[in-house]
């Protein structure tokens with residue numbers, strides 16, 4: 001069934017509260033929604049988000065690359081050749097992963113609708129529910145404690161704590177949260193590249209001696225510093241997760257060969273493709289490295305696509321898909337209920353971002 005049309009729409013969605021990391025502060029998100037149409041009239045939707053400071057994708061850049069390069073490369077192609085179409089998109093240009101992801105998701109949505117199955121079945125999945133975490137923005141310790149308590153009251157038992165702008169303060173942040181929540185809550189610590197390798201070893205050593213209930217430390221060092229990641233991993237006991245260091249299957253192979261991380265965080269906005277995300281999960285599985293599925297602060301549509309992959313892939317063991325819970329957008333409330341994500345057994349991703 002031929003792909004006969006591809007269109008773009010932009011969307012700005014405000015956040016309920018600012019999202020702050022060591023890299024950036026976001027008050028809203030700007031997304032680009034891709035709609036593709038097959039010759040029988042079936043439509044598929046995907047979306048990509050502009051995160052200039054993380055992936056480098058801007059709204060105008062995504063629009064240009066899609067209209068000038070990616071749409072022409074797949075128009076007229078058969079949707080059933082999904083792997084080949086993915087390869088065409090991936091090799092059309094370097095980078096531009098959020099733009100590529102928007103198109104990849106739209107193709108898979110249309111393909112699953114054509115086959116009349118939920119997207120997770122395309123990836124071999126049967127179950128349809130996940131346990132989500134909640135992120136605590138990087139703020140003063142008191143405010144972070146307040147946000148953490150609120151999240152626990154809402155039913156979250158796994159919190160992802162943002163740190164990385166000041167090692168001494170970061171220690172105060174985790175101590176303050178621990179003092180209020182104790183051992184019952186699992187803490188995921190995300191430094192978003194904010195420490196040097198030596199700072200990371202010092203502060204993680206301190207976390208260990210204070211026995212904080214930390215599940216892992218995410219991306220302690222800059223994304224390019226694979227040696228630093230390995231250096232840290234070899235000197236601490238808490239597991240180290242690679243996030244910004246892994247965009248592609250090739251990056252995952254580098255992590256495996258160097259033994260640079262214990263875990264990998266996969267995000268569609270980094271991989272540019274559901275198939276590439278799947279490859280990373282399988283490479284990591286073969287190497288004995290469990291994966292987490294994560295997200296940018298991004299639209300509910302692309303997060304739902306990630307959730308479909310997560311329920312299907314046996315090596316996606318952890319979930320950090322809280323972005324929809326931050327958005328002033330209630331279109332997906334039925335899927336995201338506090339810490340529960342529940343996918344419906346309807347064809348495709350199960351979500352129409354715009355009125356048809």
Ligand SMILES: C[C@H](N)C(=O)N[C@@H](CCC(=O)O)C(=O)O
Pocket residue numbers: 021024051054135160190192243294295296297298320321322323
């Ligand atoms: C939203 C999610 N919990 C998260 O923290 N994602 C990122 C950063 C997202 C962004 O900057 O938009 C991460 O680093 O894991």
Ligand SMILES: [Mg+2]
Pocket residue numbers: 190192218219243244265
């Ligand atoms: Mg991260």
